[in-house]
Amino acid sequence: MPVPDETLAKQFSQGDEDAFEQLVSRYACFVRSLALNMIGDGHTADDIVQQVFLRVHRNSAKLPDVRNFKAWLQTIATNRCLTMIRMKTTRPAPIPMDNVVTGLLAGPDTTLEAAERNERVQQLRRALDKLSPEQRAIMVLHYQEGLTYAQIADRLGTPLNTVKSRFRRSKDKLRHWLTDLYPESTR
């Protein structure tokens, strides 16, 4: 049985640095993914991971009060990403995409030219760029972390109905920009 996060957090607040390292090892991957999905740029994502864990370290005194460490970390990380996006003058960089995405975009048509596939990926990227940072945050928390709307509302400190309407609006936006990419069977 792995030691629960909250126990580790408490141990760390009492001066156990190993506990902190374990928390970092547990969640560095998650925070980095979240940052990468929000911002797209690997270097900025790495910066965010560092900043988030530095904040955890500096706030060790408050850790015993944290009831759900992961949720707390999700909140810090998401807020940190939103801050970075707002600070940056440039738009978010494209998220790295893998073969699964390309496969879904190409559909059953395996004869599709590489250029056409590439164009479809670009279209998806452009569509994602149309989302506001808040909308994107909701998408990432929902699809990467599998959080429900209530959980997202809790993490972001936003009313549930706002989360729902933002989610709907982002889906509508994506549909508008991706309309010709839907596979025949679902169109």
Next chain:
Amino acid sequence: MNCEQVREFLELGADSPTTADDLRHHLAGCTVCREFESHVAWEDALLTATFKRHETPDDYIDTLLTTLRREVAQPHTPQPGALSRRRGLSFAASFMLLFGGYTILGATGLVPWPWDLFGSAGSPQSHPVSASDPQTGRAKNRTFAERPERPLGTRLTLGGNAVPNNNAYDAMFFTGWGIHPQIDTEDEPVSRFAADTDTGAYTLTRKYLSDGHLPPRELIRVEEFLNRFDYGDKPPEGGPLSVHLECAPSPFSNRRYLFRIAVRGAVISHQERPPANVVLLIDVSGSMNRGGRLARVKSALARFIAELRPDDRVAVVTFGRKVTVQHELALLGRNETIFKRLASIIIEPGSPEIGDTTNIQIGLKAAYRIADVAQSDDRFARIVLASDGVANTGLTSGPKLASLARPGVTLTTVGVGTGNYNDVLMEQLADKADGTYLYLDRAEEADRIAATLQTVARDVRFEVAFNPHVVAQYRLLGYENRAAGLHTGHGTRTDGGEIAAGQTVTALYEIRLVKNVAPKELAVVAIHYTTLVNNEVVPSTLKSTLATVGESYENGSPALKLTASIAWSCERLRKSIWGKGTDWEVILPRLKEAADAYKNNREVAEFVQMIEKASRLQNETRQDR
């Protein structure tokens, strides 16, 4: 339930359990909503794949912890209130608190910021030291920072870094070549295969095991394990090669014999060899950024250059999207510029439109051009390609890339990295383009590039003609992708392998003898090879006959025992059907006994440790099941 409610349910889900039934009922009768449902399913799949959990580089956590230790040692002001109100913070509010009271308007709009006041956000250096919370914060910080760095490889419990799909690393590309069958000499008395002095499979397996993973079956290419070791076979007294044959009863299977063939290249000292033209070809595409691959390659190649002689010539070429000659082919001399050039190589930025590009084709083309032009009477040419083999532009398969090879120029492919690594390309390219493949799991491997620099025999091929009156069946262990003949469908001719000075190529057959026949004149082994004399290719053949069979395994030579134990360890590792009846309890004592004769050989001792670990891991996984 109307269409609108159904859509809301499909998109946002609902809390009431009864709705699911209503939904099914509605969908059964409504085509529009059914279409919408498949629509949403596709979107969900697409977005889940887009916003997936991304893999982190190999040593990410270690690097992060090191950075954090350094950072927390810096003085810092805690930001009061920023974290205490963890719930109910709006984006705007948390943003405000984070920066100590600057105002933004609403959630999206914001007023201009005096950025220079903060430097980069959260950067600890830019804050003045504060007296608040001195005990808890700073005393602890120091202990964390002062702690020694964790040695690489000793990872913490990694809750967040689950292994994808039960694999040790993501996106490792291997090809299975099958396992040789038993062949009746009546059907095919002659066995042919090409020499292979690659060692990539061995070192990559070592990497897997040192990280605590069992290597995949396809990775266990037996010949690359056998040819890793120096068995102490006598080098030739004249000519480039010597042949050693030995046959003894097998302790691993009933009524079978082991037949070992070893070919050793002439030993030529570092000072005696002719001067070399070496082209270092380095992959600088984005994937080489992962887990510090490029840094590892640079330090290994620097180590290799340090082994070269001042009269050798070296060029450095990098490739990714485009090719850059970093250092023209020039005499090494005693100056340090090449080390500086090497150190200054950085990852090529990916193109914003296409993303990351790796074009090995253009890299190889340029390297062969440099190496070929520079070929001259007394020098030999070698290209050293360091890459993770992940080619995505131009030619992307080993055999096709090998068509760029030019005669007389040999190639060493140096693989690096785990996770997104293409073993197939690196191995096949070396096989087909007069080369050897090695994998860089640690810096010492670079010494092997220098040790195998001088080739003494090229295009080395084995032809073993068994006497059907004495030998009933034979089976070659390993060399599955190097064999030619009836049972492989590869035709009768494969591209031979290269043997470097002092290097040994070892092959092991398991044979069954015809009953009641005196075992004599069992097989004739012919080694076909070519040498370069004044840039002319001269073919030669070396023949040797296996006349008798040893009485017992115990009386066999240490070389035979070690070869046999290594081969059977591999059989077990790759779960060969022929090694099925032989348990680790049989193999391990034999291996240890064989290794005792090689006490001074560090590699043999290490191999024993590797196999002990592998057997433990295999037994554990069996129990888990």
